[in-house]
Amino acid sequence: MTELQGLRAIVTGGASGIGLATAQLLAERGASVAVLDLDPAGVAAPLTGLRADVCDDASVRSAVQQAAETLGGIDILVNNAGIGAAGTVEDNPDEQWHRVLDVNVLGIVRTTRAALPHLRASEHAAIVNTCSIAATAGLPQRALYSASKGAVLSLTLAMAADHVREGIRVNCVNPGTVDTPWVGRLLDAADDPAAERAALSARQPHGRLVSAEEVAAAVAYLASPLAGSTTGTSLAVDGGMAGLRLRPVGQ
Numbered sequence: 001m002t003e004l005q006g007l008r009a010i011v012t013g014g015a016s017g018i019g020l021a022t023a024q025l026l027a028e029r030g031a032s033v034a035v036l037d038l039d040p041a042g043v044a045a046p047l048t049g050l051r052a053d054v055c056d057d058a059s060v061r062s063a064v065q066q067a068a069e070t071l072g073g074i075d076i077l078v079n080n081a082g083i084g085a086a087g088t089v090e091d092n093p094d095e096q097w098h099r100v101l102d103v104n105v106l107g108i109v110r111t112t113r114a115a116l117p118h119l120r121a122s123e124h125a126a127i128v129n130t131c132s133i134a135a136t137a138g139l140p141q142r143a144l145y146s147a148s149k150g151a152v153l154s155l156t157l158a159m160a161a162d163h164v165r166e167g168i169r170v171n172c173v174n175p176g177t178v179d180t181p182w183v184g185r186l187l188d189a190a191d192d193p194a195a196e197r198a199a200l201s202a203r204q205p206h207g208r209l210v211s212a213e214e215v216a217a218a219v220a221y222l223a224s225p226l227a228g229s230t231t232g233t234s235l236a237v238d239g240g241m242a243g244l245r246l247r248p249v250g251q
Helices: 017-028 057-071 094-120 143-166 181-189 193-202 212-223
Strands: 010-014 032-037 048-053 078-081 125-130 168-175 235-237
Touching: 010 017, 010 057, 010 168, 017 032, 017 078, 017 125, 017 212, 032 057, 048 057, 057 094, 078 094, 078 212, 094 125, 094 143, 094 168, 125 143, 125 212, 143 168, 168 212, 212 235
Parallel strands: 010 032, 010 078, 032 048, 078 125, 125 168, 168 235
Antiparallel strands: none
């Protein structure tokens, strides 16, 4: 598939996990891709790695400008950089709330703000934000993370309304529990990692963790001309977790 041939893309948080899988798939489908990450040292050709801290406006503006110059413009922005948090509203101190919201929400604001002048010049402009099932379902021990992703969902809809008449589409993907390095660290910290993995797999109706490549495929579709009439949409990649209500096995 080469539906992205000739398009120029930025992927934030693209050095690992969902971001890396997305950057690689966009490149495979013909796009020129710049990865913005705190540590882009491991990013290999054909991807272009650029250092950026989404919590620092000057850093973001510099990296986006460098990406635009290197790629010859920007057509696609994938706002994927994010961090997690575990706990109830009692567990996370104010400093952690500020940190997670700064990365997960304001990080999207800063990167989009820097990229908009370039996107306005594109004949095919698309923004895809990485959201989460946590934006639409009540998950235990995820109060802070869920609040940040709920904000991402609302921000996606507002951005779509603001920029549709400029020819810029804005959508998001809502993954379930994805087999990423962050989830791996959560599992390693559990008292019984094998039991915790089994529990996370079982709560998704298709019975397993989502792969980063499956999320990347959804991002690639929303970013492509094939989705030219799709904006203001959240695409669930969650094994049916958001919408299905199955009977227990044996009933």
